[in-house]
Amino acid sequence: MPEIIRVDEISKYDGQEVTVQGWVYNRTDKGKLVFLLVRDGTGFVQCVAFKGDLDEKIFDQLMRLPQESAVIITGPVRADKRAPGVPGGYEIGVKKIEIVQTADADYPMSLKDHGVDFALDNRHLWIRMPSQWAILRVRSTVMAATREWLDNNGFIAMDTPILTPAAAEGTTTLFETEYFDEGKAYLAQTGQLYNEANIFAFGKVYCFGPTFRAEKSKTRRHLTEFWMLEPEMAFCDLDGLMEIEEQMVTHIVQRVLRDRKPELLSLGRDLTKLENIKAPFPRISYDDAAKMIGELREKETDPEKKELLKFDWGIDFGAPHETAITNQFDKPVFCYGYPTAVKAFYMEPWPGRPEVCKSVDLLAPEGYGEICGGSERISDHDLLLKRIHEQKLPESAFKWYLELRKYGSVPHSGFGMGVERVTSWICGIEHIREAIAFPRTIKRVYP
């Protein structure tokens, strides 16, 4: 019995007879010869059937086998430069074929382009297409590399609750649900506050799970349900935070380059742009970024773009500002020291400059913008209480959070990383919705 192999390892089997289990992605018939492009979940491989080699009845079935039919094919592996596929360069001569299921002929996804709405309505089928398959394989590796780096660097995985009692950051819109006799509960938009409790037990922790934001955002960078990694570290200041971020992001990019090269190439990604992503990353203060934006605005000749770059000290950067800054670098860039007024209540003030805080965003190059956002947290009890009052947050909800500052409080820091944003950047794709299997947006909860 020939071995059942994975297509992504086909190069190891050159000259041997093997079996692949998969689905017919495309078929081209040439009279007395048929090409079947078969995908098995790990890759795409061309299988070639000659009329003379097979039973006439079986060959006739192959000639009219619909796209997506399930098959088990056995035959010899041959290196052939003409053979398409991922990884490609090898084909299988069909000696034996079992048709597990003949697909209906009305499969709706064609091999040509589809509109966004149609593709998303058929997301359960779209994920079979090579581009979507490649993106989601990269996503899986992004997640694995993230955990790998954290686990190897002394972090403890601490999952935080998804059902939470109140708004963590006040303003952002929450998804609401009934919670038995306890009133309302809300889907978590961050695990950070819980992780600030966890560090005093475990030192360095992370949570990694789905996050929910009921914001009415309608852009290529937003989902209502997305996956966020949130590390939090005791005895860590802003500089320590940036070091951890750049080491981790470097590891993620380099591991994807190592393990997912065929997928990146099939997406048409320029690998040289990724090979360059190595720590240290440039660091620029909000003040200097503001100056840079001013200079770039002066040089901008397009009046429409000039208007978008309008900027006064004190406002947060919008997407056009971030793009302008990141275009000056070929690596992700840290932008730190944002105005306190535009950031969350728990961020540590800059020593001697209370109008700015020890916050940092990591902005990805090529216009991808913010992939990580974090800060050093306020460690002083009275200052934190003052901030909660200023923001008119309910003190009772933060009782436990304030208590953390009474029993062994230390400087500590943390950040959040959006998995879909990182995946989009690494893949070089236009829209974040393709970086998750079943995206949830303001206009879509199906399928």
Added chain:
RNA sequence: UCCUCGCUAGCUCAACGGCAGAGCGGGCGGCUGUUAACCGCUAGGUUCGAGGUUCAAAUCCUCGGCGAGGAGCCA
């Protein structure tokens, strides 16, 4: 919430006031090296909905529906 754009065959689009069309996909046939194969034949329409202007509306106008891109907010 605001601004802009779109909706025609299963899909991607054309027709822009005068007979509703093409490519892909489907069906039938041909072809021993295809690369989103190619060639021939063929079936397939409530032009998003309602109302209006007109001899005549997919096309112009009004209202509505649905969607997309962007802004704000953020990962």
